[in-house]
Amino acid sequence: MAIQKDNLKCTIAGIESINPFWLASAPPTDKYTNVVRAFEAGWGGVVWKTLGEDPAVVNVSSRYGIHKNRNHIVGMNNIELISDRPLQTNLDEIIRVRKEWPDRVIIGSMMAVIEERAWKELAVKIADSGVHGIELNLGCPHGMCERGMGSAIGQVPEMVEKVTRWVKDVVDIPVFTKLTPNITNILWSAEAAMKGGCDAVALINTVNSITSVDLDLMAPTPTVDGKGTHGGYCGTAVKPIALNMVAEIKRNTDTKDLKISAIGGIETWKDAAEFIALGAHGLQVCTAAMLYGFRIVDDMIAGLSNWMEEKGYQSIEDFRGMAIPNTVDWNALNMNFDTKAKIDQDSCIECGRCHIACEDTSHQAIEFNVADDGKRTFTVIDDECVGCNLCMHICPVPDCIEMVEVDNGLEYMNWSNNPLNPLNN
Amino acid sequence: MALEPCNPVTGRPLTTNQLKQNFTDLHKPLNFQQALEESDRCLYCYDAPCIQACPTSIDIPTFIHQIRSDNTSGAALTILSENIMGGTCARVCPTEVLCEQVCVLNVSHQQPVEIGLLQRHAVDTLISNTNKHPFKRADSTGKTVAVIGAGPAGLSCAHRLAMLGNDVVVYEAKEKSGGLNEYGLAEYKMVDNFAQKEIDFLLQIGGISIKNNQKLGVSISLSTLQEKYDAVFIGVGLGTTYRLGLDKEESQGISDAVDFIETIRQTKDKSQIQVGNDVVVIGAGNTAIDAAVQAKKLGTENVTLVYRRGEQHMSATDYEIELARKNGIVIKTWLTPSKIIADEHIAQIECTKTELINDKLTETVFKETIKCDMLLKAIGQTLNDSDLVDLEIEKSKIVVDNYQTSIQGVYAGGDAIKSGEDLTVQAVEDGKQAAIAIDKHLRGEL
Structure with missing residues (x-):
């Protein structure tokens, strides 16, 4: 069981949590047993698997698709629907866990058809079970959306606003509006949620996807009796998408004060720190727990806390959003800033990966020589190197290739003040 | 004097089961998961050093990438297109001094990629899962080539010639084909009759017929083959073993290590093999190790390897030397046999200690006598x-120019010529390159 750290205590939309790590609404938070195991492992809170009106939905077999890079799972999708157990069973269990684990957060996730009555009645029932807050599932991209729920609502800003307002009208606990990434501009739905009066937005929900095609069955995976469907993509592969959407909301004048419960590919404390640096107040995790078990929270807590101590941050608030001022539009980047790749010949293992990447796909800036004794040498041709840094990323040896700043004597200049910009003529 | 293998602990003969256990695969093959994980370690180097280190120039990073992408048959094809005996080479190549030695992972003090095991995984998967030969023959040239010797060089040559559209008749002195693959390598490197399986696979290409029990100088001669065929390839290997040059060398209990290894390979029931309890092996190459380790595995109590120079001079690889030590073999260096002590049967071998004086190996006056009821000679x-008197021969190797001997239309390869090291993989490369040269010659392109 994880040792809790004082410096990780935080408040998310007015809800106090012993740490920022919550489990997202998903199979891991489906019932009493799982949630208790999660709390025993040290998770600060859970968002209970989405509840709907009875009768409960029916789930299919199988439910998950895997995206592997070589032997590592980088992403996963699922076609599971919301809770397939009766509403009262879930509510009774929530009441029980709330009583047994008073210091842990439980958020009730919910979805309903686009009717005011349905949202209000369900929200009140869930609030009455004693949850700390309610999360509106407006993001599920499979199954539920085909019934007019989930992302079918989340993709229409007017509906996002309306549903948020309906629920805010009837409950006096914080309301989290969960956003779908399957849209063109996250700001439209974030602004709608804000107008509807949400206390926080939670994002991202899963990304619409087909993870793979079974080439024997000639059907997308997972297959259900020979057929497959698109599902919700999650796991480390979606982290870059989620980071950007969180940053978009935090950089936007109208939405920058929105509280954010960040979700999307968080697997380690570093991922968590990155989301916080872009302004997230709390974090939700699902796939990493599904792949490795609840124990992964151990390292998230210890890692984040240790790093904060090293950096001298007393609390999450001390560094929250610190990367936002440095997150700018391309137009604001210094076009005169110059770097060149530098290969440390002592640590180079002569694999040639930098050379072939640069030679075939970049700027032919890495020279390859073989000495008489067979020693292979790779050298950067400074005049050809544009500082793209592809070689640095490809190099399998840590710190072997570094990008070194070059003093070219040029002043700061971005696109806005560049003479090539047509707007400057 | 009855010699039979016995358990060094109990003094009783080893049971059939113990013997079976002792002769199982030295390197367990990788399973699918292990192969995936090991392939994942490969950095997919560009113009990789391992390719350069392979005498047959197998595109190693590509075949490993193919294993990783679940294209195992493609991986096998990448290997076999350069080295048709990739299965044997994966088992017996001294990879630690070839491809794996130059793996860039060594530079960062990591274990090199297990290239040999990955190669075996790919080739074995293909050979055991397909009845369809992966290579097609080119349109017939109408030419027929005679190949002397069905060892790695001869068979590699035959396969490439057939692939290029020629017919081939292989003459093999022994009852079985395969040469050293069949007769000259330790059993634990070539389990489950792999040599024959590989030949069956290789012959599937068609156009090759093998005539066994056809010994050069007895049932065939170079001149008659020259007359009968459009070209001849000689891949006879090294058929003569060196002698110690000592008195009583013909005593009972003294034999060539290669013969001992052959007996082991050709005897299914290992309990029938005669072996001493005090075996001395003279020599320092991989053949010496193969003989010594197998003697131990047959149940010999004391196996001593005697070498006239230091361990650093041994031609056996470090891995093989370590294998010998792990099997309880005593390695005595700076020692050379000087006197055989025998009535009818050898009883002892007297050795003389040696030293290097001004870089010259010199015998000292010090002697050491080792109890010995079986002496195995592995001195080269x-x-x-x-039967090759018409050919130009220099330093006991057939002289060749791009694999053609001093006689036009007669080619040679393998251990019989001076190419690279005397290794199976070099023989396969020789056979392949000679076939290409022969084919060009027959097409009038050379």
Whole structure:
């Protein structure tokens, strides 16, 4: 069981949590047993698997698709629907866990058809079970959306606003509006949620996807009796998408004060720190727990806390959003800033990966020589190197290739003040 | 004097089961998961050093990438297109001094990629899962080539010639084909009759017929083959073993290590093999190790390897030397046999200590006598040139120019010529390159 750290205590939309790590609404938070195991492992809170009106939905077999890079799972999708157990069973269990684990957060996730009555009645029932807050599932991209729920609502800003307002009208606990990434501009739905009066937005929900095609069955995976469907993509592969959407909301004048419960590919404390640096107040995790078990929270807590101590941050608030001022539009980047790749010949293992990447796909800036004794040498041709840094990323040896700043004597200049910009003529 | 293998602990003969256990695969093959994980370690180097280190120039990073992408048959094809005996080479190549030695992972003090095991995984998967030969023959040239010797060089040559559209007749002195693959390698490197399986696979290409029990100088001669065929390839290996040059060398209990290894390979029931309890092996190459380790595995109590120079001079690889030590073999260096003590049967071998004086190996006055009821000589082999008198031969190797001997239309390869090291993989490369040269010659392109 994880040792809790004082410096990780935080408040998310007015809800106090012993740490920022919550489990997202998903199979891991489906019932009493799982949630208790999660709390025993040290998770600060859970968002209970989405509840709907009875009768409960029916789930299919199988439910998950895997995206592997070589032997590592980088992403996963699922076609599971919301809770397939009766509403009262879930509510009774929530009441029980709330009583047994008073210091842990439980958020009730919910979805309903686009009717005011349905949202209000369900929200009140869930609030009455004693949850700390309610999360509106407006993001599920499979199954539920085909019934007019989930992302079918989340993709229409007017509906996002309306549903948020309906629920805010009837409950006096914080309301989290969960956003779908399957849209063109996250700001439209974030602004709608804000107008509807949400206390926080939670994002991202899963990304619409087909993870793979079974080439024997000639059907997308997972297959259900020979057929497959698109599902919700999650796991480390979606982290870059989620980071950007969180940053978009935090950089936007109208939405920058929105509280954010960040979700999307968080697997380690570093991922968590990155989301916080872009302004997230709390974090939700699902796939990493599904792949490795609840124990992964151990390292998230210890890692984040240790790093904060090293950096001298007393609390999450001390560094929250610190990367936002440095997150700018391309137009604001210094076009005169110059770097060149530098290969440390002592640590180079002569694999040639930098050379072939640069030679075939970049700027032919890495020279390859073989000495008489067979020693292979790779050298950067400074005049050809544009500082793209592809070689640095490809190099399998840590710190072997570094990008070194070059003093070219040029002043700061971005696109806005560049003479090539047509707007400057 | 009855010699039979016995358990060194109990003194009783080893049971059939113990013997079976002792002769199982030295390197367990990788399973699918292990192969995936090991392939994942490969950095997919560009113009990789391992390719350069392979005498047959197998595109190693590509075949490993193919294993990783679940294209195992493609991986096998990448290997076999350069080295048709990739299965044997994966088992017996001294990879630690070839491809794996130059793996860039060594530079960062990591274990090199297990290239040999990955190669075996790919080739074995293909050979055991398909009845369809992966290579097609080119349109017939109408030419027929004679190949002397069905060892790695001869068979590699035959396969490439057939692939290029020629017919081939292979003449093999022994009852079975395969040469050293069948007769000259330790059993634990070539389990489950792999040599024959590989030949069956290789012959599937068609156009090759093998005539066994056809010994050069007895049932065939170079001149008659020259007359009968459009070209001849000689891949006879090294048929003569060196002698110690000591008195009583013909005593009972003294034999060539290669013969001992052959007996082990050809005897299914290992309990029938005669072996001493105090075996001394003279020599320092991989053949010496193969003989010594197998003697131990048969149940010999004391196996001593005697070498006239230091361990750093041994031609056996470090891995093989370590294998010998792990099997309880005593390695005595700076020692050379000087006197055989025997009535009818050898009883002892007297050795003389040696030293290097001004870089010259010199015998000292000090002697050491080792109890010995079986002496195995592994001091090297040389070309048996008695039936190749018409060919130019230099330092016991057939002289070749791009694999053609001093006689036009007669080619040679393998251990019989001086190419690279005397290794199976070099023989396969020789056979392949000679076939390409022969084919060009027959097409009038050379």
